[in-house]
Amino acid sequence: MIIQKQKAFEEIMSALEGEEKVFIFGCADCATACKTGGEDELAQMKQKLEEQGKQVTGTYVLDTACLSGEVRKRGKELKEQLDASDSVLVLACGTAVQTIGDGLEVIAHPGVDSLFIGNVVRLGKYVEKCSACGKCILEETGGICPVTRCAKGLMNGPCGGYSPDGKCEVDPEQDCAWLLIYERLRERGKLGWMETVKDPKDYSTVSSPRTLVWEHKKEAEDK
Amino acid sequence: MSNFSEALQSGKFVVTGEIGPPKGTNVEQMFEEAEHLRGKVAAINVTDIQSSVMRVSSLAVCIKLREMGLEPVLQMVCRDRNRLALQSDLLGAAIWGIENVLCLTGDHVSLGDHKEAKGVFDLDSVTLLKAANTLASGKDMAGNDLDGTPSFFTGAVVSPASEPVEPQIIKMKAKVEAGAKFFQTQAVYDPQQMEDFMKKVSGFGVPVLAGIVLLKSAGMAKFMNSNVAGVQVPDALIEEMASVGKKERKKKSVEIAARLIKQMKDCCNGVHIMPLGWDSLVPKLLDQAGL
Numbered sequence: 434m435i436i437q438k439q440k441a442f443e444e445i446m447s448a449l450e451g452e453e454k455v456f457i458f459g460c461a462d463c464a465t466a467c468k469t470g471g472e473d474e475l476a477q478m479k480q481k482l483e484e485q486g487k488q489v490t491g492t493y494v495l496d497t498a499c500l501s502g503e504v505r506k507r508g509k510e511l512k513e514q515l516d517a518s519d520s521v522l523v524l525a526c527g528t529a530v531q532t533i534g535d536g537l538e539v540i541a542h543p544g545v546d547s548l549f550i551g552n553v554v555r556l557g558k559y560v561e562k563c564s565a566c567g568k569c570i571l572e573e574t575g576g577i578c579p580v581t582r583c584a585k586g587l588m589n590g591p592c593g594g595y596s597p598d599g600k601c602e603v604d605p606e607q608d609c610a611w612l613l614i615y616e617r618l619r620e621r622g623k624l625g626w627m628e629t630v631k632d633p634k635d636y637s638t639v640s641s642p643r644t645l646v647w648e649h650k651k652e653a654e655d656k
Numbered sequence: 657m658s659n660f661s662e663a664l665q666s667g668k669f670v671v672t673g674e675i676g677p678p679k680g681t682n683v684e685q686m687f688e689e690a691e692h693l694r695g696k697v698a699a700i701n702v703t704d705i706q707s708s709v710m711r712v713s714s715l716a717v718c719i720k721l722r723e724m725g726l727e728p729v730l731q732m733v734c735r736d737r738n739r740l741a742l743q744s745d746l747l748g749a750a751i752w753g754i755e756n757v758l759c760l761t762g763d764h765v766s767l768g769d770h771k772e773a774k775g776v777f778d779l780d781s782v783t784l785l786k787a788a789n790t791l792a793s794g795k796d797m798a799g800n801d802l803d804g805t806p807s808f809f810t811g812a813v814v815s816p817a818s819e820p821v822e823p824q825i826i827k828m829k830a831k832v833e834a835g836a837k838f839f840q841t842q843a844v845y846d847p848q849q850m851e852d853f854m855k856k857v858s859g860f861g862v863p864v865l866a867g868i869v870l871l872k873s874a875g876m877a878k879f880m881n882s883n884v885a886g887v888q889v890p891d892a893l894i895e896e897m898a899s900v901g902k903k904e905r906k907k908k909s910v911e912i913a914a915r916l917i918k919q920m921k922d923c924c925n926g927v928h929i930m931p932l933g934w935d936s937l938v939p940k941l942l943d944q945a946g947l
Contacts, residue, residue, distance in 0.1 A: 584764050585735075585775060589782035590827035592761045593842055593886040597819035602885045603764045615823045628829045633739065633783040633797075 435463040435526040436551035436559040439474070440544055442481060445522065448542045452519035454488045456511070457544075458533055460498035460525035466553055469545045470494070470524030478524060478544070490518045498529035501536050508537040515539060567638025573626055575617035580634065582610035588631045591615070658755040659727050660699035661809040664838055664863045670926030671947060672729060672840065672865060673938060674701040677712035686717070689935035690726055696939055699756055701729040701840070701928070705736060708768025715745055719752045729811070730754050733762025738778035739787065739797055746788055750806030758811045758840065759784040782827070782834045785810050789835035811838035814864075815886030816853035817846065824886075825856055832860045840928040842886045843869035845893055847919035854923045863925035868916060870909045870934050870941075874898035910937050914944035921945075 449455060457475050464470030475492040482489055491514035497503055508515065515521070520540040523530040526547040534541030549561040564581040570588075571578060580586050584603040591611035594602035601607045618624050646654075663670045673693040675686050693700055700721060704714040718728035730749050732742065749757065761781045765773045779787060787797050794805040812831040818824045828839070844850045844866050854864065869887075871877050874897040877889040893912060900908045917927050931938055 584766075585761060585777045585780070587761065587777065587780045589780050589830055591823050592781075593813070593815040593818060593824070594764070595818065595823075596885055603766050612820075612823060615820075615826070624826065627823075627826045628833075630782055630786060630830050630834045633779050636778065 434466060434551055434553060434559075435528070436548045436553075436561070437464065437467050437469050437526055437545040438548065439469045439524065440546055445478075445542070445544055446485060449482075449487065449520065449522070452487075452540075454490050454518045455482060455520055455522050456490045456515055456518040456539075457482075457492040457522045457524060458498060458529070459492070459494040460529055461494050461496050462498070464498070464525040464529070464545065465494070466556075467545075467559070468556070474524055478522070482522075490514045495525075495529075498523070498525045499532055501532055504532050504536045508533075566634070567643070568635060574614045575621060575623070577610055577614045577617060579610045579614060582607075582613075586634070587611065588634055590627055657807075658699070658809050660729065660756050661837065663698040664925065669921060669947065670863070670865060671697045671942065672699050672701060672926070672928045673697040673935065674703065674928065674930045675717070675935065676703045676706050676932070677714060677717045679709065679711045681712070683712065683717070683720070687720070687724065689931070689933065690721060690724070692935040692938055694726060696942055697929070698926075699727040699729045701731055701758060704731040704733045704760070704762070705768075706763075708735065708763045708765050708770070708773075710768070710770055715749055715752075715754075718749065718754050722753055727756070728754060729756040729758050731758045731760060732784060733760045734777050734779045734781065734784055735762035735765060735775050736773075738776050742779060742784060743787055743791060743796055746791055746808070747802075747806055750791075750808070755807055755809045756811070757788055757808050758813065759788065759836075760813055781812055782830050785812060785831055785834040785836055809837055810835050811840060812836040813842060814839050814857075815842040816844055816850055816866075817842065817888045818886040821853065821856075825853075828857060829860065832862050836862060838862060838925075839864045841865065841867040843867045843880070843884075843930065844920070845887075845889045845916065847916060847923075849888075850920050851923040865926040865928040866917075866920050866924045867930060868913050868927050869930045870913055870932060870937065871897050872909060872932070872934070873905060906934065906937060909934070910941045910944060913941050917941075917945035917947070 457478055459470030459475045472494055479489045479492055522542045522544045523533055524544040530541045530543045550563050551559040552562050553559055561581055566580045584601055591609055595609035595612055599609055599612045601609045675690050678686055702714045702717045705711055714731055718730045721728040759781050765775045788808045788810045791806055792808050794802050814828045815824050850866055874894045877894045880887045881889055
């Protein structure tokens, strides 16, 4: 899930300067789970914008705002309201802002900051476990990701910065990922892996912008 | 071959020192500190943007030290440069005749004075060791041939006082595999702990220099205990520092360090003294330690 938080209202107002009529999009997936762009948040934003003298032409919570097909389909249904708007405020992730902006050819303002791919511990607590680094090594590391959960993203074991209670000196709230890996591999009798020299990470896999096109789709497109 | 590597190979008890580059171009004091170490140590480490606080470059200071006839150990951290820049600077060091390189991961940027900087960590201490030794074999990390092959004497660090210490020892083994020819440890204040540690790592067959950081006050010792991972100053030493007045602190500091060196002398291959600006005390310290 894309963990996100709403931008400060002042920042949103500043982005909407000079625009009177605004349409608001939300998303039923991540934005709803993070309470940034579900039905409740859209209603609240509508009210706040109206209090500031804006005219809200409509609101809509997309099922999945990062799907181009869905965005285009809803865009057609909402064409009248969108045409009557100066711009669109998107209370969903940055992918949603661009899917909507590009797909519907509207001025799309970001209303949230996208933070990370995360795990929802419970409503209101979100933690990062995976950075989508392009080459998963969880098999070797006992299911704990050092690329994401080690503050330095180290590949070859812990630095000297852990405390006796197993916390990281960068953030004493965080566990040292490599101590967790050490404990787990020890339990599983696989500590030998830690003694070997691991190659540096291949960062060509995270060269932006990343795309994925299935081979058979590529061939079909080429034909 | 560097004098430092020869000294270690001879089996003698080896002493290294350390200086830290300043923030700014006034380097006179740092080089004065280095002069106090002349003839007393086999080599002088030059820290690399220590504690993530921006300073003069380690490589530039190492070049100057060599011009002064002092042998440097170039410290290199992985926080600020990717593999292109690290290899490039290693070759740069080589053309200035700098062979001793201490490979470290480096502190996180959030501990320093440029907290908004991007921490690089493209390589880590282990892969930097391997990279330096790959260069010394005539190739770069991508497998390309070098036109002119550097030679390096590469080392690494380890923290004998870390708890748990096993992950440190496991990583130490990987560092040896990656080409570490010597180790300088984080500060150690418990000789028994050092002896236990040395028993566990003697099989690696790589010389270990015990880290000695001069205690400046009881407050500094307490600060290190709470803020520096892998450093534990026993209460008895804190009390000993607190037992003397401000004027007597340097004398007491030297006395404690000399005692520690004597107690650890038989279990390790040397000591790495980090005077943190009190370099003028090093000759007296070595005298008292019987070195």
